[in-house]
Amino acid sequence: MTDQPGDLACARARVLIEAYVDGDLARTDPDLAARMKVHLADCDDCRKQYQQAVSLPFRLKALRAPQPPPSLLTNVMHAVRPERGESRRAWALLIPEAALVAFIVWYLSGLDGLASVASGTVSDLQVLLNWGVGAAQPPSIPVADVFLLAALIALAITAAYHLAILSRLSAPTLREHRRA
Amino acid sequence: MSESVEPSRPTRWRWVIAIVALGVIGVLLAIADIALNAPWLGPVSDIVVGPPVTFGAVKERLPGSDRFERTKPVQTFTFVSPFKPRAPISPLQGLRALLSNGAALIFIALAVLVVFPNQARIAVQRLESSGGPIIAVVAGVVTALLVIAALLLLRFTLIFLVLVPVLAAVVLAIALFGIACVTLAIGRLMQTRLRFGSVHPLIAALAGALVVFDLVLIPYAGIVALAVVTFAGLGIVTLTRFGSASGWSFRDLNW
Numbered sequence: 001m002t003d004q005p006g007d008l009a010c011a012r013a014r015v016l017i018e019a020y021v022d023g024d025l026a027r028t029d030p031d032l033a034a035r036m037k038v039h040l041a042d043c044d045d046c047r048k049q050y051q052q053a054v055s056l057p058f059r060l061k062a063l064r065a066p067q068p069p070p071s072l073l074t075n076v077m078h079a080v081r082p083e084r085g086e087s088r089r090a091w092a093l094l095i096p097e098a099a100l101v102a103f104i105v106w107y108l109s110g111l112d113g114l115a116s117v118a119s120g121t122v123s124d125l126q127v128l129l130n131w132g133v134g135a136a137q138p139p140s141i142p143v144a145d146v147f148l149l150a151a152l153i154a155l156a157i158t159a160a161y162h163l164a165i166l167s168r169l170s171a172p173t174l175r176e177h178r179r180a
Numbered sequence: 181m182s183e184s185v186e187p188s189r190p191t192r193w194r195w196v197i198a199i200v201a202l203g204v205i206g207v208l209l210a211i212a213d214i215a216l217n218a219p220w221l222g223p224v225s226d227i228v229v230g231p232p233v234t235f236g237a238v239k240e241r242l243p244g245s246d247r248f249e250r251t252k253p254v255q256t257f258t259f260v261s262p263f264k265p266r267a268p269i270s271p272l273q274g275l276r277a278l279l280s281n282g283a284a285l286i287f288i289a290l291a292v293l294v295v296f297p298n299q300a301r302i303a304v305q306r307l308e309s310s311g312g313p314i315i316a317v318v319a320g321v322v323t324a325l326l327v328i329a330a331l332l333l334l335r336f337t338l339i340f341l342v343l344v345p346v347l348a349a350v351v352l353a354i355a356l357f358g359i360a361c362v363t364l365a366i367g368r369l370m371q372t373r374l375r376f377g378s379v380h381p382l383i384a385a386l387a388g389a390l391v392v393f394d395l396v397l398i399p400y401a402g403i404v405a406l407a408v409v410t411f412a413g414l415g416i417v418t419l420t421r422f423g424s425a426s427g428w429s430f431r432d433l434n435w
Binding site for chain 1: 311
């Protein structure tokens with residue numbers, strides 16, 4: 001071990017054994033691989049380690065792959081396919097959303113009411129900025145009915161849930177993944 | 181990007197002809213919009229196409245003024261429409277629509293694709309999957325509803341009122357990114373369906389942007405096309421979480 005056969009120390013050779021077995025060493029550094037070969041021929045301890053390392057891949061290669069059942073692909077595709085019920089739910093959710101939008105628009109006195117809310121927001125923002133620099137009083141919080149707030153929260157939750165369903169529905173299938 | 185997209189000579193000419201043709205169609209559609217006064221588009225017509233030229237705005241040269249009157253050539257090439265309601269037919273105003281709003285759309289689309297190529301690829305792949313466009317449009321409508329609800333909720337607070345312009349800006353950025361992805365998807369569709377052959381993705385996106393611009397300029401139906409493209413863009417970016425590879429995954433929170 002101390003005489004360093006092949007001009008390579010045993011400690012160094014043992015570090016390189018894995019790369020030598022995988023063939024990486026021969027690809028990256030053929031000269032070192034040749035020195036490793038000489039070392040293994042002369043050093044009993046290192047050769048023993050090499051044989052242990054090389055035996056596992058050989059054993060794995062010798063294993064036979066079991067034949068998959070013919071229904072495997074169909075079953076997998078069936079399992080990963082989005083449920084039909086989910087697709088129906090994605091369309092059905094448009095109904096409560098439309099109802100909530102109709103209620104909110106009606107509650108705010110139509111599109112004119114929505115436009116006045118938008119313009120009020122802009123003017124309140126200006127007042128808020130002026131208040132920030134100490135040039136004006138803070139804007140008053142607009143009166144909002146609990147029904148309106150509840151409808152807005154319900155719309156936000158329904159829309160978020162709807163988006164989650166649509167996100168699952170639009171996920172690429174196995175075939176599209178493979179094509180990509 | 182890669183060497184494989186280098187187009188052959190006949191393919192290149194096919195793309196050049198298509199892009200020029202789409203530009204000419206855009207100008208003609210803008211002229212039609214001005215001439216028809218595009219009543220259905222209403223104020224959108226003025227935003228997308230620009231104001232129709234008014235006759236007699238500059239009647240006489242000011243005394244002592246030797247400067248070039250910029251509105252004069254436009255008026256020279258402006259004709260009275262034979263259709264009712266009578267609005268001027270103005271080819272130069274049509275060209276102006278292409279060189280202003282059309283060019284802006286192209287620049288935004290190309291800039292987005294150059295800056296976010298990976299995100300755009302993921303979004304376009306999702307758009308090209310089976311049922312992708314319909315799901316994207318529905319997701320866009322639902323996202324718009326979610327944003328409106330969130331904006332209205334923020335409006336009824338005092339502290340979070342300052343978030344209203346931030347949220348609006350984020351939604352605008354998402355919509356622009358999505359529209360850029362839609363233009364690339366349309367360009368790729370032209371590449372495969374019309375057998376235009378492979379070309380640099382930015383050229384395909386340019387052609388796609390011109391298609392979007394032309395669709396928006398179709399009198400009466402343009403507003404619908406604009407809405408569909410915007411919703412599809414908004415939806416696809418939302419579904420892919422701004423084109424991220426992991427999408428909407430909460431795996432990181434579950435440690």
